Amino acid sequence: xxxxxxxxxxxxxxxxxxxxxxxxxxxxxxxxxxxxxxxxxxxxxxxxxxxxxxxxxxxxxxxxxxxxxxxxxxxxxxxxxxxxxxxxxxxxxxxxxxxxxxxxxxxxxxxxxxxxxxxxxxxxxxxxxxxxxxxxxxxxxxxxxxxxxxxx
Numbered sequence: 001x002x003x004x005x006x007x008x009x010x011x012x013x014x015x016x017x018x019x020x021x022x023x024x025x026x027x028x029x030x031x032x033x034x035x036x037x038x039x040x041x042x043x044x045x046x047x048x049x050x051x052x053x054x055x056x057x058x059x060x061x062x063x064x065x066x067x068x069x070x071x072x073x074x075x076x077x078x079x080x081x082x083x084x085x086x087x088x089x090x091x092x093x094x095x096x097x098x099x100x101x102x103x104x105x106x107x108x109x110x111x112x113x114x115x116x117x118x119x120x121x122x123x124x125x126x127x128x129x130x131x132x133x134x135x136x137x138x139x140x141x142x143x144x145x146x147x148x149x150x151x152x
Contacts, residue, residue, distance in 0.1 A: 011040070011048040021057040028057070036060055036074055038082075052085045059086065059094065067105060068098050 009016075014025045028049075031037045037056050039047040056077070063073050076094050080086075 008051075010051060011042075012051060012053070014039075014047050014049070017049050017053055017057065020054055021061070023057055023061065031057070031060060031070075034070055034074055036070065036077060050083070055086045059091070063094075063098065066098065066102060068101065072098070072101065 012020070014028050017023075017028055018025045028037065032039060037049070037053050039049050042048050060073055064070070076097055080090065084090075
């Protein structure tokens with residue numbers, strides 16, 4: 001019977017990272033194409049990831065669950081030194097950055113919820129008077145035809 005090695009591997013294959021993180025290999029490649037994670041290549045030109053990629057992927061998945069866009073995650077990671085191992089101080093910095101954005105989204109969702117209660121009576125029969133889709137008929141001010149209004 002073969003004895004398993006207890007030695008910890010310093011480099012992981014994409015399959016090993018996928019298994020450990022629950023993220024598809026294709027997602028790892030996508031994250032890498034966006035500059036969120038990095039790999040090296042072995043002599044056979046196969047990707048290998050440093051072990052700390054596990055922490056980066058975990059943070060990416062947590063941030064995505066919070067609704068943080070990948071571009072924002074990338075901006076946050078871009079200030080970190082290359083080959084940096086994330087620690088508690090880094091997590092504190094990331095969450096501080098993202099908290100303001102989350103607070104704005106929460107406020108916007110609460111306002112939308114509150115407006116929705118008052119909107120139910122119109123039945124969306126009048127896009128001119130709809131306080132959610134076209135408040136104050138701002139679309140009409142831009143002329144005839146289809147318009148898209150996004151309020152921050």
